[in-house]
Amino acid sequence: MAIRIFIDQGHxxxxxxxxxxxxxxxxxxVNFNVGTYLAELLRTDPRFEVRVSRNTPTESLGTSNATSLAARVELANSWPADYFISIHSNANVNPAINGSEVYVYSEGSTAYYFGESILNAIVDIVGMKNNGLRVNPSLYVLRRTTMPAVLVELGYLTNAADAERLANDQVAFAYAIYMGILNYFGYEPIS
Structure with a gap:
């Protein structure tokens, strides 16, 4: 039975x-493109089934912040997905802040180790700074999903070096997340 992965291209x-x-x-x-590339990789791998929150670059979910988040969670919960990955890009008033981080609902959970595998692959493959795994139970998509859920912050749009990678290495980010998923399950890439 294929593992069902729901990819939420944030915003x-x-x-x-x-x-x-x-x-x-x-x-x-950035989120849309990376999520779409990741979905394409997963679709070529028979061990996975995949759905995305935004099927086109112009698709909008909900009419407010709250209903947009609720719609993403509902799509994953009603499928039901086995794992939920929300893809984001970060920003900070300090342009020196850079790197990737992954948010999860709780420490030591299935999502925690799933997120750790994804983060390690992004650091290894894309060469991003590792800002670590962060627990944040207040994030709606982590709190309301009924399956292990991670929120991936690829890098900082506000940092020049990260922004260059976010612009030019979107396929590499998607491939890194895919490899992180494979590593978590102990799968070899399909040759």
Whole structure:
């Protein structure tokens, strides 16, 4: 039986729940592209089934921040997915802050080790700084999903070096997340 992975490309293209912007990049576009590339990788692997929250770059979910988040969780819960991955790009007022981090609901959980495997692969493959695994039970998509859920912050749009990677290495980020998933399950890549 294939493992069901739900990929949430964080944020809407515009309006309510739009993402951060910096260095000529919009978070929602980076998230959409990385999530779509990841879905394509998973679709070529018969060990997985995949669904995404946004099927087109212009698709919006919900009419407010709250309903947008609720719609993403509902899509995953009603399928039901086995694992939930929300993809984001970070921002900070300090342009020196950089790196990748993964948020989970609780320490020592299935999601914790799943997230750790994804983060390690992003650091190893893309060469991002490792900001660690962070526990944040207040995040809606981690709190309301009924399966292990992780929120991946790929890098900082507000940091010039990260922004360059977020612009140019989207396929590499997707491949790294895919490899992190394979490593977690102890799978070899399909040759």
């Amino acid at each position: 809407n293209p515009s309006g309510p729940n739009a993402g951060a912007e910096a260095n000529g990049l919009r978070e929602q576009d």
